[in-house]
Amino acid sequence: MAIAGYAIGAQTGIVYLRAEYAYLNAMLESVLEKRRQDGLLGKGILGKADFDFDIPGPRGGTQGDRPHRAAARAANRERSRSNPTSA
Numbered sequence: 487m488a489i490a491g492y493a494i495g496a497q498t499g500i501v502y503l504r505a506e507y508a509y510l511n512a513m514l515e516s517v518l519e520k521r522r523q524d525g526l527l528g529k530g531i532l533g534k535a536d537f538d539f540d541i542p543g544p545r546g547g548t549q550g551d552r553p554h555r556a557a558a559r560a561a562n563r564e565r566s567r568s569n570p571t572s573a
Contacts, residue, residue: 491539503544
């Protein structure tokens with residue numbers, strides 16, 4: 487995700503964790519923190535001063551963010567309508 491973020495100039499990535507996988511939340515947070523300590527997430531990734539990218543932590547059913555899911559569904563519906571190859 488960090489490589490893709492670099493390619494498109496993004497500074498933040500989002501992980502959506504479904505409620506049925508809530509038991510993975512602590513492990514995922516641990517992995518993200520380890521990546522920050524190793525210089526693979528955060529500011530100046532791998533010593534590149536102009537490469538800042540982080541993943542703030544999992545979002546999803548475990549945090550009850552119904553508005554995010556609704557927005558994602560709306561965005562998907564809009565994309566499918568504007569797809570010229572589906573005509």
